[in-house]
Amino acid sequence: MILELLTYLLKFIGIILLQVLVVDNVELSSYINPYIYISFILLLPITIKPWHALFLAFICGAFVDALSSTPGLHIAASVLLAFVRIHYLRFATTKEDTESRITPSMSKKGIVWFVFYCFSMTLVHHTFLFFLEIYGFYEFFSTLLRIILSTLVTVMMIVVGQLLFYNTKISNG
Numbered sequence: 001m002i003l004e005l006l007t008y009l010l011k012f013i014g015i016i017l018l019q020v021l022v023v024d025n026v027e028l029s030s031y032i033n034p035y036i037y038i039s040f041i042l043l044l045p046i047t048i049k050p051w052h053a054l055f056l057a058f059i060c061g062a063f064v065d066a067l068s069s070t071p072g073l074h075i076a077a078s079v080l081l082a083f084v085r086i087h088y089l090r091f092a093t094t095k096e097d098t099e100s101r102i103t104p105s106m107s108k109k110g111i112v113w114f115v116f117y118c119f120s121m122t123l124v125h126h127t128f129l130f131f132l133e134i135y136g137f138y139e140f141f142s143t144l145l146r147i148i149l150s151t152l153v154t155v156m157m158i159v160v161g162q163l164l165f166y167n168t169k170i171s172n173g
Helices: 002-025 038-042 050-068 073-092 095-099 111-134 140-165
Strands: none
Touching (some): 002 038, 002 050, 038 050, 038 111, 038 140, 050 073, 073 111
C-alpha cells in the first residue's frame, strides 16, 4: 500500500514537471497544445473510489494551474475528466477488470481499447478546457481545429509514453 502510494506520488511529480518544464515550453503551433498531465488521471486504477479520483484530479489541475498561471482552467477540466472517466469505465470494463484491480493501460487492456479510451477522455478534457479558455463560442472553428490537433498530439504522446515506460506485453484486443 505504501509502495503503491509512493509510486503514484513519483508519477504525479514526474508528469507535472514534464508538463510544466518541457511540454509547455515547446512551441509546436498555436493550434497544438498537448496536455500530457491528464495521463495521471487516465491511468488511475479502475477501482479507485470516485471521490479519490475527483480529489486527485483537482490537485493535479491545481498544480498545473499554479505553475502555468491559468487560474482554475485546468482544475475545472481535470475534475470533469475524472467525473466522465468514472462513468466511462463503468461501461467499458468487465467484472474481471474490477476484481483484479487493474489500471487502464495498453499492457492490461490492449492497444485498441486504450487508444479509444485515451482519445475519448482527452477529447472531453480538451473540448471543455479550450472553450472555457476562450469563454465562448465566437472562435468556434479555430477552437475546434485546436481541440482536434491538440487531442491527436496528446494521445500520441501518451501512447508513446505507454510504450516506453510501462509493462512490455501488449495485446491487440
